[in-house]
Amino acid sequence: MAVLCLAETANGTLALDATAKAVSAGAKLGDVTLLVCGPAAAGDEAAKIAGVAKVLVAEDAAYANGLAENIADLIVSLAGDYAHIIAPATTTGKNVLPRVAALLDVMVISDVIEVVDGDTFKRPVYAGNAVQTVKSTDATKVISFRTSTFDAAADGGSAAVESVAGAGDKGLSAFVEDKVVESDRPELTSAKVIVSGGRGVGSEESFAIIEALADKLGAAVGASRAAVDSGFAPNDQQVGQTGKVVAPELYIACGISGAIQHLAGMKDSKVIVAINKDEEAPIFQVADFGLVADLFDAVPELTSKL
Amino acid sequence: MKVLVPVKRVIDYNVKVKVKADGTGVDLANVKMSMNPFDEISVEEAIRLKEAGVASEVVVVSIGEKKSTDTIRNALAMGADRGILVTEDQGVDIEPLAVAKILAKVVEEEAPELVILGKQAIDNDMNATGQMLAALLGWGQATFASEVKIEEGKAVVTREVDGGLQTISVNLPAIVTTDLRLNEPRYASLPNIMKAKKKPLDEKTAADYGVDTTPRLNVVTTEEPAGREAGIKVGSVDELIAKLKEGGLV
Ligand SMILES: Cc1cc2nc3c(=O)[nH]c(=O)nc-3n(C[C@H](O)[C@H](O)[C@H](O)COP(=O)(O)OP(=O)(O)OC[C@H]3O[C@@H](n4cnc5c(N)ncnc54)[C@H](O)[C@@H]3O)c2cc1C
Numbered sequence A: 001m002a003v004l005c006l007a008e009t010a011n012g013t014l015a016l017d018a019t020a021k022a023v024s025a026g027a028k029l030g031d032v033t034l035l036v037c038g039p040a041a042a043g044d045e046a047a048k049i050a051g052v053a054k055v056l057v058a059e060d061a062a063y064a065n066g067l068a069e070n071i072a073d074l075i076v077s078l079a080g081d082y083a084h085i086i087a088p089a090t091t092t093g094k095n096v097l098p099r100v101a102a103l104l105d106v107m108v109i110s111d112v113i114e115v116v117d118g119d120t121f122k123r124p125v126y127a128g129n130a131v132q133t134v135k136s137t138d139a140t141k142v143i144s145f146r147t148s149t150f151d152a153a154a155d156g157g158s159a160a161v162e163s164v165a166g167a168g169d170k171g172l173s174a175f176v177e178d179k180v181v182e183s184d185r186p187e188l189t190s191a192k193v194i195v196s197g198g199r200g201v202g203s204e205e206s207f208a209i210i211e212a213l214a215d216k217l218g219a220a221v222g223a224s225r226a227a228v229d230s231g232f233a234p235n236d237q238q239v240g241q242t243g244k245v246v247a248p249e250l251y252i253a254c255g256i257s258g259a260i261q262h263l264a265g266m267k268d269s270k271v272i273v274a275i276n277k278d279e280e281a282p283i284f285q286v287a288d289f290g291l292v293a294d295l296f297d298a299v300p301e302l303t304s305k306l
Numbered sequence B: 001m002k003v004l005v006p007v008k009r010v011i012d013y014n015v016k017v018k019v020k021a022d023g024t025g026v027d028l029a030n031v032k033m034s035m036n037p038f039d040e041i042s043v044e045e046a047i048r049l050k051e052a053g054v055a056s057e058v059v060v061v062s063i064g065e066k067k068s069t070d071t072i073r074n075a076l077a078m079g080a081d082r083g084i085l086v087t088e089d090q091g092v093d094i095e096p097l098a099v100a101k102i103l104a105k106v107v108e109e110e111a112p113e114l115v116i117l118g119k120q121a122i123d124n125d126m127n128a129t130g131q132m133l134a135a136l137l138g139w140g141q142a143t144f145a146s147e148v149k150i151e152e153g154k155a156v157v158t159r160e161v162d163g164g165l166q167t168i169s170v171n172l173p174a175i176v177t178t179d180l181r182l183n184e185p186r187y188a189s190l191p192n193i194m195k196a197k198k199k200p201l202d203e204k205t206a207a208d209y210g211v212d213t214t215p216r217l218n219v220v221t222t223e224e225p226a227g228r229e230a231g232i233k234v235g236s237v238d239e240l241i242a243k244l245k246e247g248g249l250v
């Protein structure tokens, strides 16, 4: 059975990690065709992902900025050949796939963490406090995969690349601008190590001590919702039920209490370290190594001694 | 401009849910229920549009059990003008596709120029209903909004996306789904709670709209996720570094 996977692109380049993780999830269902909305170069790069059967490249500018109306119609025009239509559960995937599903009159299955068989999937509900196994009765399955639970497919592929046209711009919406945070740090969802700060960090200025530790470790920087709401950190750093879901080798939570909504986004990390001055903080219930300390002492000390 | 706001009654975000031992679901008996937090943000945004003279009327709609009346009254107490309750007593929540189909019928009747939904309901976390409704209506969609400006015939919306923020404009009528930073919802005051009891509330059933709500996804089992044991407390930064080195982590 054939699988159509929407590749993740950003600013005209392929987001390799998210795409390769969705490919490895899709490979459990059948031969994966990747749809790349972006320039030919992004398509060529996608063709190198191992296990990809074919790459379709849509170069029309109508598809360049993730506008859901245009991309959903393009996918629907291709849908006839595929039993499964999938994407990584990124903000783009989550924007586009439910629209595709409704146009096909099928349900979308969001944030899947395990493939049981071609119709049956596991997904977390209630902020990860329960895992549902759902069996779809729809002819076409439309699925977004949670990237943190799948390993990226390797490189070394050499799939054929074809271009697809589609109907272009529907004229319902228009791109105005992107405000992308430029950073030399690794991306949150693919980083091996993450240092996160919460309300306990206290201010945007003092977030620098979190960043200094991250830089020492070559880590990405994360944040709790409280830290983002208070303006200490940008929205794209929010980890949790309604932010990004991560599972690095090492997650260091500083001044984060451990609300269920935060835990939902990081409790599958391999090793969790918590630094919190309140020994009763719930974060210690999931931490492998807990340090009861003032973060303004402990974090700089850790940075300097590493 | 009329604004329609769908609101869902969900388990309160402070409740730690328990999975039933027989795998049939989660225990919802005697659990505190509230309006989905994202929907409070949607109601707030709609009311602010009305206060700014942009919106003329704010209509809230909820699909669910009779008890969803509480959720609608709550939105009316915040400042919405009128409510519609669509009862669906199958005993289970209905899926986003069926919810979207019912909402599409409500939109046909009410003819709003803007529908503001939450980006996700915190019980099932599907993050789907708004996008599905947009598809069924053939409208544009602006999901995960952190800022909404209404300009001539358009909504200019800043969206919270993985890479940061994206601004798009969508032609009206349009669908907007709300993210956390859009606003801070107000609390309903006691006088407004009293007033809300007198605001109009229509009752309908899913059958009135002729929508087939048969689920497409059957829930086979609901299980507890793999647990995580608390580890150890370390006494100092030096001890922490030693542990991390032992594990080859630094
Ligand atoms: C609809 C909804 C969605 C949500 N989604 C998310 C989400 O995706 N992600 C998320 O994180 N949250 C989310 N939340 C919010 C969540 O419920 C918590 O409010 C939030 O995670 C708390 O952040 P925090 O731990 O930084 O702050 P707090 O709970 O205030 O904790 C601060 C901690 O810092 C400690 N501290 C203070 N000073 C120091 C110091 N000097 N040294 C050491 N420790 C110190 C304190 O002891 C405390 O434990 C959501 C909530 C709702 C309603």
Ligand SMILES: Cc1cc2nc3c(=O)[nH]c(=O)nc-3n(C[C@H](O)[C@H](O)[C@H](O)COP(=O)(O)OP(=O)(O)OC[C@H]3O[C@@H](n4cnc5c(N)ncnc54)[C@H](O)[C@@H]3O)c2cc1C
Residues within 6 Å of the ligand: A125, B006, B007, B008, B009, B024, B025, B026, B036, B038, B039, B061, B062, B063, B064, B092, B093, B094, B095, B096, B099, B116, B117, B118, B119, B120, B121, B122, B123, B124, B125, B126, B127, B128, B129, B130, B214, B215, B216, B217, B218, B219, B222
């Ligand atoms: C244990 C368990 C078993 C279940 N079994 C089944 C089953 O067998 N079959 C089945 O069909 N479903 C079942 N469900 C429920 C179903 O899976 C979800 O309710 C459905 O997927 C809705 O997803 P969501 O609420 O996450 O929608 P989202 O798309 O995340 O919601 C986004 C927004 O849409 C709007 N919205 C959503 N729902 C409503 C509503 N009812 N009224 C008004 N506005 C709304 C709100 O604005 C909300 O913020 C079950 C749920 C549980 C917990």
